[in-house]
Amino acid sequence: MGVLAHGADAASLVVVFRAADPVCHSALVDRFAGRVEAGLRADEPMPAELADAVLASGEVRLWEALAGNTHTSLAVRLALARLGEPEVSALLYSRAGRAGDAEADAVRAAVLDAADASDRRWYRPACLVEELLSDGPDNRLPDDWPIAALRAPFPEVLARTLLALGPDLPPAVLLEGCRRLRRVGDDVVAEFAVAAAERDALGHPKLAGRWGDAAEAAASPTALDRLLPGVRRAAGEWERRPADAARVRVDRLGHGYAGRAVAAFAELPEVDWELVRGEHARRPFVGPALSALTVRADCPDDLYAAAVREDPYTVFDVSPRVPPLEVFTASEVDPVGGEWADGLAKGLRAGALDPVRVLAEAAPAHVVFECLPTDVPAVRAALAGLAARLGASPAAWTALCRGHGNTRGTPVDLVASVLASTGEPAPPRAAVPAATAPAPGDFAFLVLFAHAAPDVRDALVAILDPRAAQQLLMPSAADTGLRRRIRDTHGKTAALGQAALVEQPADAVAELLDLDDPDVNAALFRYGPITGAQRARVLAGVDRAGRAGAVPVAEDVLADLRRYEVGGRDERFRLAALSGQPRVLRETIRQGIPRTEVGRLRALVVLWERAGRDEVATLIAETDLRTLRGSWGTPVPGGADTVARQALAAPDGPALLRAWITGPTARDRMIAALRSEDAPAEVLEEWDPLPWDALIAAEHEQAFDPLPTHALMGALRHPDCPRELSVAGLRRGTRIEDGGGWPEAHLRDGRLTVRDVVDECRFVPYTLRLFARFEVDHPVTAELGALLRARLGRSVDAWAVAVHLAPEFHGTLGELLDVAAASVAGG
Numbered sequence: 013m014g015v016l017a018h019g020a021d022a023a024s025l026v027v028v029f030r031a032a033d034p035v036c037h038s039a040l041v042d043r044f045a046g047r048v049e050a051g052l053r054a055d056e057p058m059p060a061e062l063a064d065a066v067l068a069s070g071e072v073r074l075w076e077a078l079a080g081n082t083h084t085s086l087a088v089r090l091a092l093a094r095l096g097e098p099e100v101s102a103l104l105y106s107r108a109g110r111a112g113d114a115e116a117d118a119v120r121a122a123v124l125d126a127a128d129a130s131d132r133r134w135y136r137p138a139c140l141v142e143e144l145l146s147d148g149p150d151n152r153l154p155d156d157w158p159i160a161a162l163r164a165p166f167p168e169v170l171a172r173t174l175l176a177l178g179p180d181l182p183p184a185v186l187l188e189g190c191r192r193l194r195r196v197g198d199d200v201v202a203e204f205a206v207a208a209a210e211r212d213a214l215g216h217p218k219l220a221g222r223w224g225d226a227a228e229a230a231a232s233p234t235a236l237d238r239l240l241p242g243v244r245r246a247a248g249e250w251e252r253r254p255a256d257a258a259r260v261r262v263d264r265l266g267h268g269y270a271g272r273a274v275a276a277f278a279e280l281p282e283v284d285w286e287l288v289r290g291e292h293a294r295r296p297f298v299g300p301a302l303s304a305l306t307v308r309a310d311c312p313d314d315l316y317a318a319a320v321r322e323d324p325y326t327v328f329d330v331s332p333r334v335p336p337l338e339v340f341t342a343s344e345v346d347p348v349g350g351e352w353a354d355g356l357a358k359g360l361r362a363g364a365l366d367p368v369r370v371l372a373e374a375a376p377a378h379v380v381f382e383c384l385p386t387d388v389p390a391v392r393a394a395l396a397g398l399a400a401r402l403g404a405s406p407a408a409w410t411a412l413c414r415g416h417g418n419t420r421g422t423p424v425d426l427v428a429s430v431l432a433s434t435g436e437p438a439p440p441r442a443a444v445p446a447a448t449a450p451a452p453g454d455f456a457f458l459v460l461f462a463h464a465a466p467d468v469r470d471a472l473v474a475i476l477d478p479r480a481a482q483q484l485l486m487p488s489a490a491d492t493g494l495r496r497r498i499r500d501t502h503g504k505t506a507a508l509g510q511a512a513l514v515e516q517p518a519d520a521v522a523e524l525l526d527l528d529d530p531d532v533n534a535a536l537f538r539y540g541p542i543t544g545a546q547r548a549r550v551l552a553g554v555d556r557a558g559r560a561g562a563v564p565v566a567e568d569v570l571a572d573l574r575r576y577e578v579g580g581r582d583e584r585f586r587l588a589a590l591s592g593q594p595r596v597l598r599e600t601i602r603q604g605i606p607r608t609e610v611g612r613l614r615a616l617v618v619l620w621e622r623a624g625r626d627e628v629a630t631l632i633a634e635t636d637l638r639t640l641r642g643s644w645g646t647p648v649p650g651g652a653d654t655v656a657r658q659a660l661a662a663p664d665g666p667a668l669l670r671a672w673i674t675g676p677t678a679r680d681r682m683i684a685a686l687r688s689e690d691a692p693a694e695v696l697e698e699w700d701p702l703p704w705d706a707l708i709a710a711e712h713e714q715a716f717d718p719l720p721t722h723a724l725m726g727a728l729r730h731p732d733c734p735r736e737l738s739v740a741g742l743r744r745g746t747r748i749e750d751g752g753g754w755p756e757a758h759l760r761d762g763r764l765t766v767r768d769v770v771d772e773c774r775f776v777p778y779t780l781r782l783f784a785r786f787e788v789d790h791p792v793t794a795e796l797g798a799l800l801r802a803r804l805g806r807s808v809d810a811w812a813v814a815v816h817l818a819p820e821f822h823g824t825l826g827e828l829l830d831v832a833a834a835s836v837a838g839g
Contacts, residue, residue, distance in 0.1 A: 021047050021050065021051055021819050022051040022056035022057075022058070022784070023777070023780035023781040024780050024814075024815050024818040024819060025044070025047065025048065025051055025058065025059075025062060025815070026057070026058065026059050026062075026780075026784040027780050027783050027796070027800075028800075028811060028814065028815050029058075029059050029061040029062040029065070030059050030061060030788065030793060030797055031796060031797035031800040031801060032061075032801070032804075032811050033801065033805075033806045034061070035806055036806060036808045037061060037062070037064070037065035038065050038068055038069065039808040039812075040065070040808065040811060040812065040815065041062070041065040041069050041074070042069070043808075043812050043815075044812075044815055045069075045071060045074060047815075048062065048066065048074060048077075049073060049074055049077045052066075052074070052077035052078055052080070052081045053077045053080065053081075055080075055081055055082055055083070056081075056083075057083040058081070058083065059788065060088075060788075063078060063084065063085070063088045064088075066078050067091055067092070072097060072099065072100065075092055075095065075097060075100045076099060076100055076103055079092050079100050079103040079104045079107070080103050080107060086118065086119070089104055089108075089115075089119050089122075090118065090119065090122050092104055093122035093123045093125075093126055094122060094126050095126070096126040096127065096128060096131075098131065098133040098134045098136065098139045098140060099133075099138075099139065101123045101126070101127065101139075101140055102138060102139045102140045102143055104119055104123055105119070105120055105140055106143055108120050114272065117159075117160060120160040121160060121163055124160065124161070124163040124164050124165065125163065127140065127164070127165050128165070129165040129166050129167070134166070140166075141166050141168065141169060144161055144166070144169045144172075145168060145169060145172065159177070159241065159242070161173040162174075162185075162189060167193060167196040167197075167200045170189060170192060170193060171193060171200060171203065171204045171207075173189070174186060174189045174190070174193070174204065174214075175204070175207055175208065175211065175214065177241065178208065178211070178214030178215065178216065179214055179215035179295060180241045180244045180245075180295075181214075181241055182233065182237045182240050182241075182287070182291055183216060183218075183230065184230055184231060184233035184237045185233045185237050185238060185241065186216065186219070187219070187223075187227045187230035188227075188230070188232065190204070190223050190224070190226070190227035191227045191228065191230075193227075194224055194227060194228070201223055201224050201227075204223065205221070205224075208220075208223065209221075215294065215295050216294070234284070235276075236277075236280060236284055236288075237287070239273050239276055239277045239280075240277075240288070240291055241273070242270050242272070242273020242274070242276075242277075243273050243274055243277055243297070243301060243304050243305070244297065245270040245273070245301070246270045246273075246274055246300040246301045246303070246304040274304045274307060277304070277308070278307040278308055283310065285311075285315075288315070289312070289315070292315065298322065299322065299323060300323065302315070302318060302319045302322055302323070303319045303322075303326035303327050303330055303331075304330070305319060306319050306327050306330060306331035306333065307330050307331060307332070308332075309332045311331070311333070316331070316333065319331075320335050320339055324339055324342075324345055325345075325351040325352065326351070328351040328352055328354060328355030328358075329350075329351040329354060329355065334355065334359035334364040334365060335355070335359075337365055337366070337369055337370065337373060337374070340352065340355065340356055340359075340374055341373050341374055341375070347374070347375065347376060347379055352379075353379055353382070353383035354383070356370065356374060356383055357383045357384070357385050360384065360385050360388055360390075360391055361385050361388055363390070367384075367388075367390050367393075367394035367395075368394045368397070370394075371394055371395075371398055371422065371424055372422055372423075372424045373422060374422060374423075375420065375421050375422045375425070376419060376421065377417075377418070377419050377420070377421060377422060377423045377425065377426040377456055378419045378455055378456060380422070380423055381423060381455040381459045381460075382455045384459065386462070386463075392463060395459060395460065395462075395463040396463045396464075396465075398423060398424065398427055398460060398463075399460040399461070399463045399464040399465075399468075400464075400465070401427050401431070402427060402430070402431070402460065402464070403468070404467075404468045404471050404472070406475035407434040408430055408431055409457075409461070409472055409475070409480075410475065410477060410480065411430050411433055411434050412426075412427075412430045412456060412457050412460065413454075413457040413476075413477065413480035413483065414477070414480075416429070416430055416433045416434075417429040417430040417433060417456075419456065426456055427460075454483050457480065457483060458483055458484070458486070461484065469494075470497070473494075473497050473498055473501050474501050476501075476502065478502075478505050478506075478509055481498050481502050481505070481506045481509055482506075482509035482510065482513070484498060485498060485506065485509060485510040485513065485516075485520075486513060486515075486516075492519065492520075496523075504529065504531070507524060507529065507532045508531060508532060508535055510524060511532045511535035511536045511539065511540055512535050512539050513540070514539050514540070514541065516540065521536065521540055521541065521542055521546065524536060524540075525542075525549065525550075525556070526556040528555045528556055528562070528563045529563075530564045530565065530566040531566055531568070533550045533563065533565075533566065533569070534550075534566035534567075534568035534569050534572075535568075536550065537550050537551075537569050537572060538568065538572055544583055547583070547584065547587055548587040548590075548591070550563075550569065551565065551569070551587050551588050551591040551593065551596050552590075552591040552592055552622070553565050553591075553593055560592055560622050561592070561593065561622055561623065565591075565593055565595060565596055570595060570596065570599050572584075573585070573588060573596070573599040573600065573603070574602075585600050585603060585605045586697070586698075588605075589605055589606045589611065589612075589615045590614070590615060590618050591618070592618040592621065592622030592623060593619075593622070593623070594619065594623055594627045594630070597615055597619055598631070598634075600615075601631075601635055606698050607694050607695075607698065608685055608694065608695050608698045608699065609652035609685075610652075610673055610678070610681070610682070610685075610698060610699050611698030612652050613652055613655060613656065613669050613672065613673055614669075614673060614698070614700075616628055616631070616632075616656055616659075616669060617666050617669045617670060617673075619631065620659075620666045620669075621666060625660065625665060628656070628659075628660065628665070629660055632656050632657060632660065655668075655672050656669070674701075678703070679703040679706035680706075682695065682699050682702075682703060682706065683707070683710050683719075685699075686707075686720070686723040686726070686727075687719065687720060687723060692722060692723045692725075692726030693726045693729065693730075695726070696726055696727060696730050702730070702732065704732075704733075704734050704736075704737065707719075707727055707737060708734070708737050711724060711737060711740040711741075712740065721744070724741060724744065725741075725754070728741045728754045728758075729754050733754075733758075733763070734763075735758075735763045735764065738758045738763050738764050738768075739764070739768050739772055741754070741755075742755065742764070742768065742769060742772040742773045742774075743772055743773075755769065755773075755782055756782060756785055759782070759792055760792075766795045766796050766799060767799070769782065769783070769825070770796075770799065770825045770829075771824055771826045772824065773824060773825070774822070774823060774824055775822060775823075776817075776818050776821040776823065776824070776825050776828050777818065777819055779824070779825045780825070783796055800829070803829040803830075803832075803833055804829065804833060807836050809835070809836045810832045810833055810836045811832070813831070813832040813835045813836070814829065814832040817831065817832070
């Protein structure tokens with residue numbers, strides 16, 4: 013069982029049945045049957061040990077509750093099905109899940125295999141026969157259950173299933189059902205024959221009037237016979253997701269029963285295609301069902317061609333074979349779709365399509381260029397030949413990059429139209445392009461440039477316009493040498509274009525930062541994938557030699573800080589506050605950051621060290637640190653403004669500020685701030701280093717002046733919270749639940765031990781819910797089980813007392829165990 017939430021009663025059952033000796037389980041289920049049933053019917057997750065005890069109990073009401081619980085495992089549901097209890101089986105069948113799901117089908121099959129047609133209880137209202145004979149929408153059988161119902165031992169159900177499914181069933185499968193009907197009695201077969209005759213012999217005219225004799229003479233169905241009804245149900249609804257080709261083919265043709273049938277059909281060692289052709293002639297496969305036949309490479313040409321004519325897109329996607337190029341280029345086939353592009357790429361990879369012909373005949377060019385598998389040698393050679401047509405002409409390559417040419421035609425048409433348009437005026441381009449999605453012509457330019465001769469590429473670098481340079485600086489197109497050649501040639505324009513790319517390798521970002529250019533830094537700050545340390549470097553104006561303030565902070569960076577009106581926990585603002593740059597610090601203060609007085613004084617220390625006393629004096633003159641409000645609108649308490657002004661008059665102002673921040677009274681001020689602030693996490697983030705001993709002492713004095721719960725919880729969620737404070741937090745009783753998941757996190761990382769929780773958490777219902785969240789194989793679960801067994805042993809009475817008292821027990825789990833053990837010893 014994974015990490016799940018439990019109520020108090022359910023949590024006690026989870027913990028007890030995991031921990032108790034198996035000899036106690038049956039007796040505990042007997043004593044607490046009502047609580048077990050309530051927990052199961054409330055859909056609480058229960059451990060396997062309890063499920064096993066319920067199975068052994070013989071209590072039908074508990075079996076029903078277990079069958080209806082969505083957390084019950086497949087193994088337990090199958091065991092319940094094998095019991096052959098009608099009420100339980102009806103519940104299992106109706107709640108098995110989506111028909112076609114492997115587990116759902118297994119449960120339904122187990123139910124039907126265990127059913128006894130001679131037991132009239134199966135015919136009661138709300139039991140299985142009534143369920144299977146109920147009408148679906150529009151008085152039709154639901155589409156999802158009849159396949160499983162072919163196993164039904166009930167003649168009424170089997171007859172109706174055969175009538176409903178008959179047109180989809182190969183003769184061998186249909187006649188197998190008739191044989192089963194005949195075992196019940198010829199009168200049932202006769203009634204079936206009359207009904208089948210009224211329905212045009214269910215699409216099997218050769219069997220009309222001779223159902224009984226034909227059934228006895230027919231051979232048993234083959235594996236192919238049994239799969240074809242599912243193949244007929246193949247559907248086109250699907251959800252594309254990355255996967256291996258075989259899995260995509262199955263998903264493309266339908267989930268559940270149909271999907272598994274198609275997968276099994278694809279994996280058959282061999283297929284009797286004459287049988288398939290016979291079924292197609294009797295009742296044609298259509299749509300996705302016809303396309304499903306093409307999942308096999310040995311699909312006959314006539315069936316393959318029929319599938320391509322009816323639904324080429326599905327065939328592109330599901331078939332391991334590749335249609336001829338004429339199918340891709342047919343006027344009625346729309347190439348704007350993933351299936352078309354994937355099919356084209358698959359054909360090129362397999363060598364089934366000639367890349368030279370693809371470039372000359374497949375369109376539109378921008379889709380073709382995007383899907384070409386350029387790691388295939390033949391494709392690279394064809395592209396090199398096409399790129400050679402452009403030669404080393406700057407005009408041609410510039411026209412291609414600027415979107416000239418017919419991108420709706422074939423790649424060959426595009427190159428020809430570009431060569432013909434080189435005399436046309438070029439459309440305007442931005443000097444420094446923004447980070448935008450590639451235009452249709454961009455893929456053509458990138459792909460062809462990558463396949464041009466090396467000397468051509470080198471010659472073209474000098475004539476590239478900003479848009480072309482930016483496209484070639486993209487991670488997919490550029491190597492380190494090319495990036496440097498472009499920047500060396502085009503200077504700052506190329507650097508700005510590269511900095512505006514939202515994706516680029518780490519070494520490229522480092523190269524750009526080392527340019528020490530304010531505008532490039534600003535573009536990286538806004539768009540680039542930079543780290544927190546690199547962002548701090550930009551805000552502090554640090555150059556490649558490590559000197560702070562050496563690189564001016566661009567106005568665009570300040571504009572970004574003004575644009576982000578967010579709370580004080582945003583990384584940009586926390587880094588900006590410690591930048592030591594006057595203009596940057598002013599922007600953060602306008603946002604009310606840093607929020608605490610110690611955070612603001614620390615920012616002044618950095619500013620003093622990097623910009624000097626005069627900048628600090630100017631900032632203090634502009635800003636009243638006493639009245640400046642934080643991001644939540646609350647005034648910042650304390651004497652930050654007074655201390656800052658005293659520092660200006662002191663011989664060593666920074667030393668005075670540091671002493672105030674970390675001196676003997678700092679701890680009291682931090683505790684006072686935690687008591688008054690409504691966002692303690694921000695106080696803890698801005699106070700560095702944190703005086704954890706003071707927090708522990710304050711919590712120990714809680715009887716006189718306790719920390720507010722929100723302040724304690726903020727400290728407990730801090731990643732550096734020490735064990736002593738975690739243990740102290742456990743003693744908060746019911747208020748521990750206000751802290752969300754911190755006790756679980758501390759147990760998982762080892763800051764708390766099982767013994768800590770057992771002996772210190774003074775609310776047993778929460779303690780049990782906490783322990784129930786741990787996986788059955790987690791060391792915490794094992795340690796707790798050993799501890800409980802050591803205290804309660806094999807005494808069913810002791811375990812029963814613990815279970816009885818747990819939901820309302822106000823005290824520690826250790827105290828509960830003492831009470832439970834003592835009640836038995838004293839009895």
